[in-house]
Amino acid sequence: MLIEFLAGFEIEAQRREGLTGVWVEERKIASIGVGVRHWITMHGFALNVCGDLSPFDQITPCGISNVAMTSIEKEAGKGVTVPAAAVMMEKLAAPRIGNLQITAPEPLRL
Numbered sequence: 001m002l003i004e005f006l007a008g009f010e011i012e013a014q015r016r017e018g019l020t021g022v023w024v025e026e027r028k029i030a031s032i033g034v035g036v037r038h039w040i041t042m043h044g045f046a047l048n049v050c051g052d053l054s055p056f057d058q059i060t061p062c063g064i065s066n067v068a069m070t071s072i073e074k075e076a077g078k079g080v081t082v083p084a085a086a087v088m089m090e091k092l093a094a095p096r097i098g099n100l101q102i103t104a105p106e107p108l109r110l
Contacts, residue, residue: 001092001093001096002022002030002032002045002047003015003022004092005047005088005089005092006022006024006029006072006075008088008092009072009075009076009080010076011024011029011072011075011076012024013029013030019064020032020033020062021062022047024070024075026067026068027067027068027069027070027075028061028062028064028067028068028069028070029047029048029069029070029071029072029075030045030046030047030048031045031046031061031062032044032045033045033046047072047085047089048069048070048071048072049071049072049073049080049081049082049085050071050072050073050079050080050081050082051071051073053069053070053071053074056069072085
């Protein structure tokens with residue numbers, strides 16, 4: 001879905017074998033995460049839309065050394081706001097989320 005979303009900005013993004021996230025060539029534009037807390041799973045993504053990317057120079061993003069981070073604004077060469085991107089993502093995601101099927105889990109036996 002993120003790759004499709006970025007294509008709307010004429011950004012050719014892809015996955016990279018053995019690495020998480022979404023990439024534009026060798027630059028990472030989105031991170032994907034999964035967590036489990038108290039038997040509840042959580043998952044989501046962080047998409048760099050706009051703004052100063054220099055704080056990434058002080059960390060090792062997602063534990064991957066020597067990775068350059070990028071953003072929609074930088075790759076598309078035009079200003080994009082987070083609220084505008086959120087509205088666009090909602091339009092893309094809503095039909096897909098609506099098609100999710102949830103089945104009742106088996107009772108947990110400890």
